[in-house]
Amino acid sequence: xxxxxxxxxxxxxxxxxxxxxxxxxxxxxxxxxxxxxxxxxxxxxxxxxxxxxxxxxxxxxxxxxxxxxxxxxxxxxxxxxxxxxxxxxxxxxxxxxxxxxxxxxxxxxxxxxxxxxxxxxxxxxxxxxxxxxxxxxxxxxxxxxxxxxxxxxxxxxxxxxxxxxxxxxxxxxxxxxxxxxxxxxxxxxxxxxxxxxxxxxxxxxxxxxxxxxxxxxxxxxxxxx
Amino acid sequence: xxxxxxxxxxxxxxxxxxxxxxxxxxxxxxxxxxxxxxxxxxxxxxxxxxxxxxxxxxxxxxxxxxxxxxxxxxxxxxxxxxxxxxxxxxxxxxxxxxxxxxxxxxxxxxxxxxxxxxxxxxxxxxxxxxxxxxxxxxxxxxxxxxxxxxxxxxxxxxxxxxxxxxxxxxxxxxxxxxxxxxxxxxxxxxxxxxxxxxxxxxxxxxxxxxxxxxxxxxxxxxxxxxxxxx
Numbered sequence: 001x002x003x004x005x006x007x008x009x010x011x012x013x014x015x016x017x018x019x020x021x022x023x024x025x026x027x028x029x030x031x032x033x034x035x036x037x038x039x040x041x042x043x044x045x046x047x048x049x050x051x052x053x054x055x056x057x058x059x060x061x062x063x064x065x066x067x068x069x070x071x072x073x074x075x076x077x078x079x080x081x082x083x084x085x086x087x088x089x090x091x092x093x094x095x096x097x098x099x100x101x102x103x104x105x106x107x108x109x110x111x112x113x114x115x116x117x118x119x120x121x122x123x124x125x126x127x128x129x130x131x132x133x134x135x136x137x138x139x140x141x142x143x144x145x146x147x148x149x150x151x152x153x154x155x156x157x158x159x160x161x162x163x164x165x166x167x168x169x170x171x172x173x174x175x176x177x178x179x180x181x182x183x184x185x186x187x188x189x190x191x192x193x194x195x196x197x198x199x200x201x202x203x204x205x206x207x208x209x210x211x212x213x214x215x216x217x218x219x220x221x222x223x224x225x
Numbered sequence: 226x227x228x229x230x231x232x233x234x235x236x237x238x239x240x241x242x243x244x245x246x247x248x249x250x251x252x253x254x255x256x257x258x259x260x261x262x263x264x265x266x267x268x269x270x271x272x273x274x275x276x277x278x279x280x281x282x283x284x285x286x287x288x289x290x291x292x293x294x295x296x297x298x299x300x301x302x303x304x305x306x307x308x309x310x311x312x313x314x315x316x317x318x319x320x321x322x323x324x325x326x327x328x329x330x331x332x333x334x335x336x337x338x339x340x341x342x343x344x345x346x347x348x349x350x351x352x353x354x355x356x357x358x359x360x361x362x363x364x365x366x367x368x369x370x371x372x373x374x375x376x377x378x379x380x381x382x383x384x385x386x387x388x389x390x391x392x393x394x395x396x397x398x399x400x401x402x403x404x405x406x407x408x409x410x411x412x413x414x415x416x417x418x419x420x421x422x423x424x425x426x427x428x429x430x431x432x433x434x435x436x437x438x439x440x441x442x443x444x445x446x447x448x449x450x451x452x453x454x455x
Contacts, residue, residue: 085323
C-alpha cells in the first residue's frame with residue numbers, strides 16, 4: 001500500500017514539474033546564455049545550475065508555503081512578478097543583436113562569477129521559473145495527516161525532484177552536442193525561436209496570476225498559501 | 226481607573242506592534258539592507274543601521290499621528306498611496322534583480338554618499354514600505370474624544386514604534402555576521418532571491434491598492450458568494 005503511494009508520489013511530482021521545468025526546451029536558452037564559454041566552464045555551469053535547481057525546488061516544496069506567509073504574499077502575485085521577470089529576460093534575448101551579450105566570456109576563470117551567473121539568470125528564472133516554483137509550492141501545500149504518510153510524501157517528492165534535476169543536468173551537459181549538430185545558423189534560429197517561446201511562457205504565467213487575482217474566466221480563486 | 230488605563234496602554238502597544246511589525250519585517254529586509262550597502266565597512270553599516278532605525282521611528286510616528294491630515298491635505302486616499310508605493314518598491318526590486326552585478330564591491334565607499342542613502346532607498350521604501358505606512362495611517366485614524374484616551378493612545382503608539390525601530394536596528398546591525406557566514410557566492414544567491422521577493426511584495430501592495438480602487442467603481446459588483454472555481 002505504502003509502496004504504491006510512494007511510487008505514485010514520485011511520478012506525480014515528476015510529471016507535474018517536468019513540462020514546466022522543461023529541460024529540453026531550456027537547453028537552447030542555456031546554450032545562448034553561455035555561447036562564448038568553453039566546454040569545461042559549461043560543464044561546471046551545468047552542474048551548478050542542477051544543484052541550484054535542486055535546492056530551490058526542495059525549498060519551495062518544503063518551506064515555500066511558510067516563506068510566502070512570512071512575507072504576506074500569495075501564489076498569483078508570485079506568478080505576476082515572476083512572469084514579468086521571465087518576459088524581460090526573453091525580450092532581451094529576442095531583441096539583442098548579439099544573442100549572448102550577457103554571457104560569461106569575461107571572468108569565466110573566476111569561480112565566484114560563474115556561480116553568481118549560475119543562479120541568476122541561469123537557474124532563476126530560466127530553469128526553475130515562477131511557474132515551477134508555484135507548482136512546487138502547491139505540491140508541498142498538501143499536508144498529510146499521519147507521520148508515516150508525511151515521510152512517504154517527503155521522500156517521494158525528494159526522489160521526484162532528484163529525477164527532475166538529473167534530466168536538467170543531462171540536457172544542459174549535452175546541449176553543446178546539439179548545437180554542433182545544428183551548426184551556427186541552425187543554432188541561431190533555435191535560440192531566437194526559444195527566446196520567443198520563453199516570452200510567451202512569461203506572458204502565460206503572468207496571465208495565470210492575473211486570472212486568479214481578478215477572475216476573468218470565473219470568480220477569483222486565490223489559493224491560500 | 227488606573228487599572229483600566231494600563232489595560233488600554235498595553236492594548237495600544239500590542240495593536241501597533243502586531244499590525245506594523247509583520248509588515249516592516251526587519252528579519253526579511255535585512256538581506257536587502259546588506260545588498261544595498263554592499264562594499265561599505267562595518268562602521269558605516271552600523272551608522273546606517275542606527276540612522277535607518279531613527280528614520281523609521283520618525284516616519285512611523287509621523288504616519289500614525291499626522292498621516293490622516295497629510296493625506297487629507299493633498300486629497301489622497303490610502304489605496305492610491307499603496308498603488309504608487311507598490312510601484313516604487315517594484316522598481317527597486319527590479320533594479321536589484323536585473324543588475325549585472327547587484328552590488329559592485331566599491332573599493333573605498335565614501336561614507337557621506339552611503340549615509341545620504343539612509344532615507345531613500347534604505348528607510349523608504351525598503352524598511353518602512355507603503356504597506357507599513359498605510360497600516361500606520363489606518364491605526365492613527367481611530368480618534369478618541371477623551372483627552373486621557375488620546376494621551377494613552379499616543380504613549381502606547383510611541384512605545385510600540387520604539388520596539389519596532391529597535392528590532393530594525395538589531396536585525397540590520399547584525400546582518401553583516403550572516404553575510405560573513407554565508408560567503409560571497411551564496412550571499413549573491415540570497416540577494417537575488419530577496420530582490421525577487423521585494424518585487425513580489427511591490428506587486429502585492431500595488432495590487433491591494435488597485436483592488437481597493439476598483440471596488441469603488443459602481444459597476445464592479447462583488448463576485449457571487451459560494452461559487453468556487455476549481
